[in-house]
Amino acid sequence: MEKLAEYLKIKTAPRAKSENLVYCDNLRFTILTEKIIRIEYDTDLNFVDQASQLVWYRNLAEVDFKIKKTKEKLIIETNQLKLNYLRNKKTLNSKNLTIKVKDSAEIWHYGEGNQQNFKGTHRTLDGIDGAISLEEGLLSKSGWTIIDDSNSLLFTESGWLEKRSNNSDYCDLYFLAYGTQYKSILQDFSKLTGEIPLIPRWALGNWWSRYWEYSAQDLKELMLEFKKRKLPLSVCVIDMDWHQVKNDYTTGWTGYTWNKNLFPQPIKFINWLHQQGLKTALNLHPADGVYPHEKQYSAMAKSLGINPASKQAINFDLSKIDFINAYFKFLHHPLEEQDGIDFWWLDWQQGDQSGLTGLDPLWGLNHLHYYDLGRENKKRSFIFSRWSGLGSHRYPIGFSGDTVVSWDSLKFQPYFTTTAANVLYSWWSHDIGGHCMGTEDPELYLRWLQFGVFSPIMRLHSTKDDFLDRRPWAHGAEILKIARFYLQLRHQLIPYLYTHSYLANQTAVSLLRPIYYEDQSPAAFAVPDQYFLGSELIVAPFLEPTDQTTSLSKQTIWLPAGDWFNFFDGQSYKGASWHNVYGSLAEVPVIAKAGAIVPLGAASKFGSTDNPVELELNIFPGADNSFELYEDDGAAINPAAARTKFNSNWKPKQLKFTIEKLSGNADVIPAERRIKLKFKAVKNAEVKLYTDGKATKIKGDYNLQNNCLCLEIDYQPTSRYEVVLTNQSGLLKKKDISLSKIKRIIKNFKLETVVKTELFKAVKKARQRDSEVDFLNRFCSVLSNSQLEVLIALLYDAGTAQIKTAEFNNLVIFQGKLSELNYNFSSALLAAGHHKAQVNNTSAKTNPNKLIDLNQLKADKWNLTVNFTKFIQHRYSSD
Structure with missing residues (x-):
């Protein structure tokens, strides 16, 4: 045998x-x-x-x-x-x-099923437009x-x-x-x-892929256009037309021989991609076997005892070990070792017959290809394929399939991706922008791209259709400008993302994980649109179209206990609370926990994913914390590694931040490194720097508008650095919604200019004197429901939303919460002409849906939630 x-x-x-x-x-x-x-x-x-x-x-x-x-x-x-x-x-x-x-x-009884399972993932999203039911996962509320x-x-x-x-x-x-x-x-x-494998560092950059008959010259020109427009990439995937499609034997999906009409010099082309810093994969559909038109047929047939002159088909059969060995030796190894292919896209979609009873061919291919690529310990094992059941976490990365281009498809993907952590499937890659059908929409494209940046793998892709385009510059100048910022941010995030790839390998906790991993309050189980991105950040992408009257998108988020800060502008949020967050096309809700330490690289060169020469640490106040940056060569199977630990010790008037001496192999990092420290959401402070215990001169640059203190250090891995920030009046700067932000938001409202002017004057008065809230009554007749909702949310941190849980198709009503309904807010409701509201009374034993006169709420100071949908619908009512 x-x-x-x-x-x-x-x-x-x-x-x-x-x-x-x-x-x-x-x-x-x-x-x-x-x-x-x-x-x-x-x-x-x-x-x-x-x-x-x-x-x-x-x-x-x-x-x-x-x-x-x-x-x-x-x-x-x-x-x-x-x-x-x-x-x-x-x-x-x-x-x-x-x-x-x-x-x-x-207590579990033998034979009992689990009705409270949090679910896992699904084989493929091919043809899916919106949500689907997922397979069972490893976690349950029981x-x-x-x-x-x-x-x-x-x-x-x-x-x-x-x-x-x-x-x-x-x-x-x-x-x-x-x-x-x-x-x-x-x-x-x-x-x-088995553990979640450490993926190659380069896989965390931006990928380009498209089902299209690209020639080598087409792809060269396309890659150079990305480079010219400062849109970084790390992977260029070549879809199925790399091989001969038209032949006398098969449907054309399966193939192993270069199409020389499109790729006359494939080795030269692959070398060119490598020179640009890009890795590449070829698309595979192995189901049809190997036929005489293939370049590799004769040698493979002889090895299997088949006379090549007979032109007998070599059938795909995973029950035969001699076929498995020949499949890799003749079909794949030459393309890797001679032509330079870096990995394979196993686009299996042709059935369930493997030749071995009980063996899913997808599972067999995933398993074998993963271990084949890492043969002789020459490079880190890696594939790109579909989920093949529990245990598939051993074979990253996942290809989620051909989704329909729609807002419903986008809305499902954060939940789908995050819930996969419940089966350790850390590395889903979606067709960012959607694959097929649907309606192409620049805003949808951008929102999908933004989610992709904060997802496990960022891969732009679509099917073969002239009217589907994933190039950022194909959607207008504004979309291009915003897309460039986020695509560059993706490459800057690689130090943070790669550290969490290592942590996933060590702890089995995925980069994207549900909120209930850290917080078991009831609300944490009802937020399918948001997730932890690593240990420091919560992301809640905008998933619905911009409101036409506010020019803003809306997202409802739940933040666990503690202080939280907008990652970009430092705005503070109270924890253990719901928040309605609004943003323009350029914004994405990314929230940092108190004490967060988030390492970024500098602006990326086109194809570079190397350990950065300039390292930027984004440091947030409010709590003690530590973060250990993991770095290695990014590709070796058993790499030498460097670990740099950052510690933040917080007191109300002082923050001590330390960079410990590097542990491990210092040769892994650049010989010269500069570290930029960005202390966010803090007041200006007295700054002291100690290098190995000795005071060192350092000058800070404080940005008053962003409440950010910036410092720079010429870093030596053998030294220990301690930065001490002190402000005797208190260091934390809790940035509330500024008038400038409200002004910008009102500017985007679809309103007459004179109305905007008067509205903003009223807002300023309301903020200066809390009792001045009658502006709602004055403007009620001209403000749309959405405009009124945005103003209430910004001024009073309250609002309403409907949250649809994807798995069970339930509607959960969220009522914007005020920890104590105060006089100002109840007056605001009354001023708008609505004297009653539906409330959930959380302190009194009454009917939770009872209509309560808001005039009485001023004195009662109940902890309650107000249904603002009711409020808005009935704001013209005088009853």
Whole structure:
């Protein structure tokens, strides 16, 4: 029997330690961690110790657990769970096998499904216009999850797969008990299944891709146009027309031979891309096999015992190890080693037949291609393909498929991408701008691009259609200007993003993660449009068209407890609160936590993703924090690494910020580095710098408009730096909505100029004297609903929104919250002619929908939420 090539054989440790095994009747229990227990049932006692497609590692550390075994029952108890089994050799049922989750006090009964699952992800978004249901994930509000691995294939000594030989009554279950310890269980799961790989640094830059018959010259001219317009890229993907399409044997989707009409000198072209700093991939559709028109056919046929003269097809068949070995040796290795292809886009979409019963061909290709690319440890393993089920986190990056161009499609993608963290699938790549059909719209294009910048992989792409265009300059000068800012910002963010790629590898927590990973308040489970981008930032992209009367987009966000700041302008937000945020086309809600430390690179050169010579640290006040920057060469399998730790120690009148001596290999970073420190949302301060404990001269540059103090340091990795900012009147500058911002917003309103002038005068009076709020009454008849809503939100931090949870299709009504409804606000409502509002009374035992006279609210000072939709709809009413 032929053996799989050695480099394709994975190293597993599937046999658990005997100390962690418990046998009872027809059952074997494996206590894998204090949170995970494996349950096997087989009347023949034929338990499985091979690695499965999903679980590769069971030889984990010994677990501290208690066991009590009698003739009647078995009890297994760890710090996190308690299993009870009433002994019965005949069968398992809901009465004789239960597990209690200690953290949540929930009890699982055998056979019980989980109705509170937070979901995971989905194979593809091909043809999807809006939301779809997702597969089950690893996390649930119940605090437990059950994984059924009974039917997955097993790895053999040959290095490939076979079906299980167990009886039909065999079951192989994994019970995960975690309560609210969401991040912890993800890490435990990765111990069983494998880590999230560290992706190449260059993959975090901007990608260009399009389904189009580009020639080498076309792509050269296009890349040079991006460069000329200062739009950085790091990857140029070549779609399927790189190979011969028209032939006498196949539909043309499958192919391995260069189309010399389009690429007369492919090696020269690939070298040119590399000289520009760009990596490249070729698109693959392997389903049709290999036919005589392919350049590689003759050599491959001979290796498989086929006479080339017979012109017999070489069928795609993953059940045959000799085919697998030849598939890589003849079809892919020459294109990589001779032509210079960096990775493969596995655009599998032709079915479910692999030749091996039970094997999804997509899973087989993902697994094999991932390990093939990293053969002989020459470069970091990497593929670009679709999700093939639980365990696919081992094969980044994901291609989400051919979405319809629509606002509904865009609106679904933040939730879809973030929720994938629940199955460790960190690295989704979407067709930014949408793939096909729908309606092309410059605003939609820009909002999608902005989301792409704050998503795992930023890849512009569309289908073959003259009227779909992903080039930023194709949508007008304003769109180009804004797109340039964000595409450059994407490359500047790479130090931060790459550090979190490393952290994902170490902790199994994805770059994009749901808010409920950090905050378990009810609101945190009802915000599908927002997410944590790493440890320091919350992003809530604008996902709906600009309002026609305000020229603003709106997003509703929930911020966990603590102080928060707009990343760009330092505006402060109160935590444990809802906020309606409004912005122009150029703005995206990116919110930094108190104490956040966000490293950026300098403005990017076209194809550069290297560790930056100039490093900019964005530092926010309000809390202690630390951040360790991770850097390596960006591509090696076992790279030398450098770690630089930043610490921020906060007191109301003083902030101490330290840059610790570099640990690891200093050769990884540039020989000369300059660090710019940008202290945001602070007052001007006395500044002291200590280098290795000695006072050093430093001059600060304070920007009063942005409340930002800038310092620069000529950095030496062997030195320790301490910067001390002091202001005896208090250092924190909580930037409220400034009059200049309100003026800019009113300027964008669709209103007569004279009305804008009078409105702004009234706003200034209202801000100068809190009791002056009657301007709402004066302007009520000329302000649109949206204009009135924006003014209320900006002046009183209140508003209304409807939040649609994508998975369950429910509508959650958010009422803009005031921690204590004050006299000014109730007066504002009254001045607008509305004397009653629907409220949720959170302190009194009354009907939550009772109509309450707002005149009474002034004295009661209730904690409540006001339904501003009611208010706006009835603002003309006098009842």
